Amino acid sequence: MKSDLECLYCLLKQGLNTARMATQDRTLQREILNRISRLVPEADLSLTPAELSRKVYEIVSQVTGVSDPFRQAKEQSNREALSLLPRLEKLVAASEDRLSTALHLAVAGNIIDIGIGHAYDLSKDVIAILNTPFAVDDSADFKKEARAGRRLLYVGDNAGEIVFDRVLVQELVRAALQVIFAVKGGPVINDATMEDAEKAGIAKLVPTITTGAADIGVNLGHVSAEFLSALESADVVLAKGHGNFETLSGQPYNIYFLLKAKCEVVSRELGVKIGDIVFKKKINSLPFGK
């Protein structure tokens, strides 16, 4: 999907949030915002929001010298989420529709998104989302496609959230799908990397690969041959979160997007309200079209 005018002020919003993660020095925080403001007149809104904001994170690293500002936050998210894991697994075990509950839990994990600075209260928000219907719900289609033996590529999103993904992956494995899990090839915002997949116990559960790149979402021009092959050969792709939706929604694969809509631009693209949860199948008939 393309960017929109709101993405321009969101560059500064993301920049401030990340700057505060990287440094307490207010002068450096201000310098970061000043530099980002100079990107605005040149910003190309035909890029995806994920591509557009890439430079924000580069500026933060350049100005502060901190290459992974969310490192501590990611570790804390993993710990918090792991402490909830036994409860999450019990919720699924006690459910009449295990897959539906696991899908809701996986999207509940998507509230862990420190990048853009949304506040959340984990255990409270989890319960609320379990009782929230999807504003777009293609889970009936998904259940038909998610059959034994099918190859499913699960494109993860954030650290912490990946523990919730594990619960859904367990259900998919239980249904005898062949699951491959993908994380980022390097640190970007609070996105999960191989280290997080190991901490969450996913890497022991299913084959886990990286995209081969440290882009927000998935930039097909940068991914590894291994990731591209997994994408091309998957019967079904399940992609979590904003970044993956922004970058993959125009691509010609059989993708289900599972996310909470967190901003005006993505909500508008999905035809939902901010805060809605979505499980949407989107196949783009035009190869590489927008």
Next chain:
Amino acid sequence: MKSDLECLYCLLKQGLNTARMATQDRTLQREILNRISRLVPEADLSLTPAELSRKVYEIVSQVTGVSDPFRQAKEQSNREALSLLPRLEKLVAASEDRLSTALHLAVAGNIIDIGIGHAYDLSKDVIAILNTPFAVDDSADFKKEARAGRRLLYVGDNAGEIVFDRVLVQELVRAALQVIFAVKGGPVINDATMEDAEKAGIAKLVPTITTGAADIGVNLGHVSAEFLSALESADVVLAKGHGNFETLSGQPYNIYFLLKAKCEVVSRELGVKIGDIVFKKKINSLPFGK
């Protein structure tokens, strides 16, 4: 109060929202955001947020040639609010604590703030706020001070909201206070002007003056002698909304601020959460201090 780093991206957010009110032309909207982005590196955060964002509205008018982009929105807010007036008056009449109900209604009116682009659902939000306690509640002090014969200057905020203010003004008049109501001297965002005070029926109810200026909030360097005299001679000032809080909270008057906290910076200054409603007495002991 001073501005903070969040105010920098809010400049662009306010600019986009206002640009969309003024024109459908996307090229002009983009030009407005580009120009605002160039303000960021030079922006002086020791100014109040209200002063800081003043230039945003000037840029929108310069680029579009529209001097009062919120004109239609203000008229619609007035109409919507006036259609609720009989119900608001019944709520007060049926209340055990009429003043408290009128204070809550007046802050409910403060949800009408199109300027920064917050969504609201008027009648639903009114009922919700009636049942919401103030996060900071100095109404006990206010009730002691709001006695018969006392001079109260009521500094209004937005169009539409001014109809809700009327309900509170009626209660203050009923308690035999000498109320003067102040509106803006000219159009700025969706702030109420004399035209709105007339439409809301306030101008017939109590002496109504203007600040003499078209600033966001109140800039004491720009106000008329009439307004300054009303401010100096008031026993109590009741100031509505963000703009008035931002600009008057450092001034040495006996001011009660009645508002809903709508952004991080004002919430932080007030020690409350975004969305909280506040009725706060704030006297600054340092004349003209910050």
